[in-house]
Amino acid sequence: MAKSSTKKLMKSIGMVFLCGMLAMLVLASPAADIGGQWHAEFDTQIGLQKYVFTFQTEGSKVIGKAVSEANGQKRETELKEGTLNDDSLSFVEMFSFQGNEIRIKYTGKVGADGIAFTREVGDFAKEQFKATRVASASPASSPANNASSGERPRGRPGGFGGPIVLGPDDKPAFDDPPAGIDKRREDIPHGKLEMIEYESKTVGTKRKMNVYTPPGYSTDKKYPVIYLLHGIGGDETEWERFAHPDIVMDNLLADGKAVPMIVVMPNGRAQKDDRPGPNPMATAPAFATFERDLLDDVIPAIESRYSVQADREHRALAGLSMGGGQSLNFGLAHLDTFAWVGGFSSAPNTKPPEQLVPDPTAATRQLKLLWLSCGNKDGLIRISQGVHAYLKEKQVPHVWHVDGNGHDPTHWKNNLWLFAQRIFK
Numbered sequence: 001m002a003k004s005s006t007k008k009l010m011k012s013i014g015m016v017f018l019c020g021m022l023a024m025l026v027l028a029s030p031a032a033d034i035g036g037q038w039h040a041e042f043d044t045q046i047g048l049q050k051y052v053f054t055f056q057t058e059g060s061k062v063i064g065k066a067v068s069e070a071n072g073q074k075r076e077t078e079l080k081e082g083t084l085n086d087d088s089l090s091f092v093e094m095f096s097f098q099g100n101e102i103r104i105k106y107t108g109k110v111g112a113d114g115i116a117f118t119r120e121v122g123d124f125a126k127e128q129f130k131a132t133r134v135a136s137a138s139p140a141s142s143p144a145n146n147a148s149s150g151e152r153p154r155g156r157p158g159g160f161g162g163p164i165v166l167g168p169d170d171k172p173a174f175d176d177p178p179a180g181i182d183k184r185r186e187d188i189p190h191g192k193l194e195m196i197e198y199e200s201k202t203v204g205t206k207r208k209m210n211v212y213t214p215p216g217y218s219t220d221k222k223y224p225v226i227y228l229l230h231g232i233g234g235d236e237t238e239w240e241r242f243a244h245p246d247i248v249m250d251n252l253l254a255d256g257k258a259v260p261m262i263v264v265m266p267n268g269r270a271q272k273d274d275r276p277g278p279n280p281m282a283t284a285p286a287f288a289t290f291e292r293d294l295l296d297d298v299i300p301a302i303e304s305r306y307s308v309q310a311d312r313e314h315r316a317l318a319g320l321s322m323g324g325g326q327s328l329n330f331g332l333a334h335l336d337t338f339a340w341v342g343g344f345s346s347a348p349n350t351k352p353p354e355q356l357v358p359d360p361t362a363a364t365r366q367l368k369l370l371w372l373s374c375g376n377k378d379g380l381i382r383i384s385q386g387v388h389a390y391l392k393e394k395q396v397p398h399v400w401h402v403d404g405n406g407h408d409p410t411h412w413k414n415n416l417w418l419f420a421q422r423i424f425k
Contacts, residue, residue, distance in 0.1 A: 031060065032087045032110035040117070042129035053079075053131060060084055066093050089115060103279040121281050164381055166402075169388065173401040177417045181251060182244040188254035189215030193246045195236070198301035202293040205272050209298065210236045211306070212246045212263035214253060219307045224314035224424040225262045226340075227294065228416070229323030232287070232347065233280045236267040242320070243413035249420065257421045262306055266290075266298050268323055287322055287349060291330045295337065313368065316423045318342030320412040321380075325349035328387070332356045335366040340423045342371035343384065344415045345407050350383050353390030360394035369422060370398040373415045375405035 038053045050069040055062055062082030068075050075095075082091035089108040094101050108117040114132040184190075191214045200207045214223070228245060230238035239245050245263050252258035267274045269283050270290040277283065303310045317338045319327040324346030331341035333356075343350070350356070357363045363370075370391070374384040381402070388400040401418070405411035 031057070031084045032089075034062070034084060034089060034110060034115070037134035038115060038131040039134050040129050040131040042119075042127055049127075051131070052134065055079075055082075057084055062089065062091055064091075087111070101278060102281045164376065164379060166376055166381075167385070169392070169400060170376060170381070170385065170402040172403050173399055174418055176403065177414050181417050182247050182413055183251075184244075184247050185251060185254065188250060190250050191215045191246055191253075192217065193240070196305070198297060200270070200293055200297045202289065202297050203270050203272060203274075207267060207274065207293075207297075208236050209264055209266035210240060211265070211302070212249060213306070214249065214260040214262070216260070217262075217307075221260075222307055222309040222314075223260060223262050224316070225264055225302060225306075225308050226316040226318060226420070226423065227264045227266065227298070229268045229317070229319030229326050230265070231319075231321035231323055232284070233276050234323075235269065235274065235276065236265055239265045239320075239412075242409035243416055245416060248413065248417055252417065252420055259424045261420075261424060262302070262308060264298070264302055266294065268294075268319070268326055284322075284349065287326060290326065291333075294330060295334065299337075312337055312339045312366075314424060316340035316342070318344065318371070318416070318419055319346075320344045321407065322347045322349055325351075325383075328356055332363065332370075335363065339366065339368040341367065341369070342415070342419045343373070343387075344371075344412050344419075345374045345378050345380055346372075346383055346387075347380060348383060350387065353387045356387065357391065357394065357396060360391075360396045364396050367397070369419075370396070371401070371415070371419050371422075372398060373401040373403070373411070375407065375411045376402050377404070377406035378411070380407055 034055045035057060036055065038055065040051045040053070042049055052067045053064060054067075055064040060083055062079070062084050064079045064082065066077050066079060077093050077095070079091045079093060083089070087110040089106075089110060091106050093104040093106065095104055096102070102121065105120045106117055108115040108131070114130045116130050117128065119127045119129065191212055193210065193212050195208055195210055197206045197208055217223070228239050230236070245265070249258065249261070249263060253260060268290045269276070269286045270293040271283065271286040274286070299315075302308060308314070312335070315338050317327045317331040318324075318341065321344075324343035326349065327341055328343040328346055329349070329351050331338040372384050372388055372391075374381045384400075388398070391398050401415065403411060403414065405414070
């Protein structure tokens with residue numbers, strides 16, 4: 001009996017030892033081999049992206065670089081925060097946009113035929129694609145350095161965004177403004193620029209906005225209002241830093257080219273911490289939330305504090321980049337509130353055209369002016385091109401103005417100057 005019990009005990013010990021050894025072998029199994037170069041091409045909201053990733057592993061740590069191409073224009077960045085656990089890979093690519101460092105996060109699953117990636121630009125955009133190993137590690141033969149790879153129209157390099165392919169409609173509707181439109185002139189009357197606070201029920205805190213009142217502002221008169229919205233990396237001061245709307249308006253008024261109006265520059269990032277922070281793209285959802293803040297809090301605050309004409313014919317909404325997308329999204333969705341709408345180099349947050357203008361007949365009837373603009377060196381131009389093409393097809397009157405600039409302050413300043421002369425008239 002004792003001998004039988006001893007055998008059973010030894011057998012149990014052996015099984016435990018064997019299981020333990022198997023577990024150790026599993027735990028000690030090497031992570032996937034990802035060393036070398038990997039190629040990927042994928043479409044995004046703003047064009048075709050071509051990448052070559054170079055990976056090196058040090059245990060579970062991954063280092064390397066990403067070389068990206070948009071129609072011949074290349075950018076190289078070092079990868080950060082790289083980790084590899086078994087077949088799960090993650091890392092971050094940093095991208096400089098409008099003076100801000102944008103985090104692009106990659107998470108991937110290594111398989112027999114490639115790495116299946118999810119690419120997230122904050123909450124701003126998300127793409128899924130597959131990277132495949134490059135047979136030759138020679139940089140000269142890698143796809144990102146092969147100018148002839150792909151069969152897409154080459155167009156012009158687009159920098160941020162994607163390839164630029166211009167059509168016959170993509171031309172200036174107006175001449176460029178003269179030099180000095182944002183230079184202060186001492187021999188003319190000047191308006192007042194002030195930073196004010198308002199209570200935002202939408203966000204649940206006090207928020208700030210920059211407000212310009214024209215020279216000679218008086219409560220004895222009612223004024224129209226234009227609401228100017230900033231870009232993804234900006235705040236309530238961005239328009240002033242990029243374009244000096246107060247000076248632009250002073251000069252237009254002195255030259256008799258615009259009607260006296262109030263200019264409101266709110267913060268379009270509707271969250272309690274409304275600073276851009278190190279990763280402005282991560283705040284993208286707050287730009288959508290701003291629709292309610294604008295309608296329910298900003299406009300009522302302005303109309304209770306200033307002497308304004310509180311009807312749709314005397315409200316305009318315009319913005320740059322992300323703010324251009326907001327202006328089209330919010331303005332065209334609320335034509336009972338705004339009769340004048342402008343998007344200057346609007347960003348990928350812009351809704352599809354058929355959602356922006358689901359009823360072309362109603363839009364045609366209600367809009368006083370719909371303004372679309374972009375520079376012919378702007379990699380985001382395809383967004384505005386798409387809106388223009390839809391409006392043209394549906395015969396919705398609008399301005400389509402393509403100048404010689406990129407995604408930059410010169411374009412935004414010039415289009416503010418042009419747009420401000422044509423509203424409230």
